[in-house]
Amino acid sequence: MKNMLTPGYIGNFIIHLFMFILLISVYTYIQKLEKSGCMVECDVKYPYVKFIKQFSIFALGFILFVMLVPPGTILADIFGPKITTVYTFVIVMFYLVFGLYLWMTMTYTRLLITEKCKCSEDIRRELIFAGATIEMILLVLVILTVIIIPIILSTITIFFENIGDVSSKIESNLKNPVKGIKEVPKNAVGVFKGAKSIARKSLKGVKKLSKK
Structure with a gap:
């Protein structure tokens, strides 16, 4: 079995750790808004809040698994390259949906900020907006450099x-x-x-x- 603590494994762990923290922040922030009745008080209509909350729960479990078992480590040793290829494909599909999730999170928090909703004021709101924006930019750059630009060239x-x-x-x-x-x-x-x-x-x- 290959040594797991490679630079690639550590880098993968750190990147997904940031994603994990963002997901926890989003979920707990929406929970706080719901319990405090802020959504009713501010009357901010956003149709994808339920999706953001539900996807946060799913993504937390998925990200945790990918953090610990990235493609090409234990999975490749036990199940072989075919299963690893399928696993990699699933991760790519997840990232595409995650990009949509980031965009929804950005637009929702931006809406709360522009509407000057007092009860939504929380340090997590600004951190979520900034974190989602940064991760969205990084995700777009990765897609451009890894997929789109090589295909065009x-x-x-x-x-x-x-x-x-x-x-x-x-x-x-x-x-x-x-x-x-x-x-x-x-x-x-x-x-x-x-x-x-x-x-x-x-x-x-x-x-x-x-x-x-």
């Missing part, structure tokens, strides 16, 4: 690598449309094979990521 690279062939094919098809139509099935097969190859490489990349 790969697409641009493939485009420029094949631009010569594409332009010659277009010129040939304009000169001889019948030949171009006949080559449609062949080109479709090539596109399918290319997509299959990209999917295979992406799956390998996810597996490598889950082993780290």
Whole structure:
């Protein structure tokens, strides 16, 4: 079994610890507003308060598990790479929903601040707003650098690598449309094979990521 106390494991633990603290702060703050009757007193209508509270409970348990068992540690040793890949995928999906949760939390606390709701005044309100904003920015940066930018760069690279062939094919098809139509099935097969190859490489990349 691999040594668990690696820099990656410690970094994962610290990041999720901050998320854990934010979730506890959000849940206890909403509980306080409900028990004190502040939501009725301020009459601030926000449709997603129930979701924020319920997701906070679920996320606390999930984050606690991910803190202790990140992908590529004990889970990989016991269950193997396939289960670890599925686990990594579940974590990615959770982060996407968590991003939505952060946005809702930001807008709700911002609404309380702008409405100058006296009974909602609490140090947690400002800390939650600041923490949710920071984590939202970090999450967007991670998505950009890990997923979106590599996909865009790969697409641009493939485009420029094949631009010569594409332009010659277009010129040939304009000169001889019948030949171009006949080559449609062949080109479709090539596109399918290319997509299959990209999917295979992406799956390998996810597996490598889950082993780290």
